Amino acid sequence: MYSLAQSAKALLVFACLITLGKASPVAAQSCGSAGLAVQVLGSGGPELQDKRASTSYLIWDHGRARVMVDAGGGSALRFGESGAQMSQVDVFLFSHFHIDHSGDFPALIFSSWFEDRTRPLPVFGPPRNEFMPSTTEFVHDLFGDPHGAWRYLSELVEPGEGGSYQLQPHNVAAGSMPVLVGHIGDITLYAVRVIHGAFPALAWRVEMGGKRIAFSGDTNGEGEGLTQLAMNADLFVAHNAVPEGATGVERRLHMPPSVIGITAANAHVRQLVLSHRMLRTLGKENETRTEIQRRYSGPISFANDLDCFSIQ
DSSP states (O other), X not given: OOOHHHHHHHHHHHHHHHHHTSOOOOOOOOSOSSSEEEEEEXXXXXXXXXXXXXXXXXXXXXXXXXXXXXXXXXXXXXXXXXXXXXXTOOEEEOSOOOHHHHTXXXXXXXXXXXXXXXXXXXXXXXXXXXXXXXXXXXXXXXXOTTTOTTGGGGGGTSTTTSOSOOEEEEEOOOOSSOEEEEEETTEEEEEEEOOBTXXXXXXXXXXXXXXXXXXXXXXXXXXXXXXXXXXXXXXXXXXXXXXXXXXXXXXXXXXXXXXXXXXXXXXXXXXXXXXXXXXXXXXXXHHXXXXXXXXXXXXXXXXXXXXXXXXX
């Protein structure tokens, strides 16, 4: 009798043989081979009607995809279209675990199984509270044995069961001011806790190649932490999920254009990219730009799926 684990491994071997028999797809366009760039894999939110993938970003370094931030629905397909490879990604960062920021994580990890990855993948994200799991819980709830949703991949997370490729989840208990999370080779990571209603959420700064790239994640913009995190950023990705004048729950969860402009101006960011664009903000680009430009005088871009923004 085969055990469940043996049967699962046999199926994976069979799948690998099928994959090897297929023709290789034509390589997609990436963000280029020179310097650093951020590619927006998902520029939308949870809505499907706008035909955008949900929130996700890649940082490219001389043609290699090295850092991934969030993995909302549709981002796995966009990842494939970008020409990136999961075997090359050095670190995975989560802002929080709402579905539109994390739903495609299992698909990306399963894809990486079929690539020639021979090293661990660090995964950093927020701690738990009564509404959300911690990062370690999230990963183990997906893949861990005996109760994970996809426990046939448990060797990715169970110490001593797998090979050299394993997921390494870490909970980041950041405070209201930025903290150093760690170094992954030549990549330096900082995080700060941001307010997104009652949900644990982080904003991230990635430093590499002498450049600073900041991601606001979902936040209402309260406090000074996000401004300090984005200080002197070469590129600041902020979420344009609500219009000016938003009230109620919308405003408690997200920052309107005026707050984005104040944050970008006070942080002296060199380039501002607006993403997480939802139906309530699509078509209001002129109004949004006007509100931001009352505070911030730098370049502003509205992101679409697969757009690339070079870091000058």
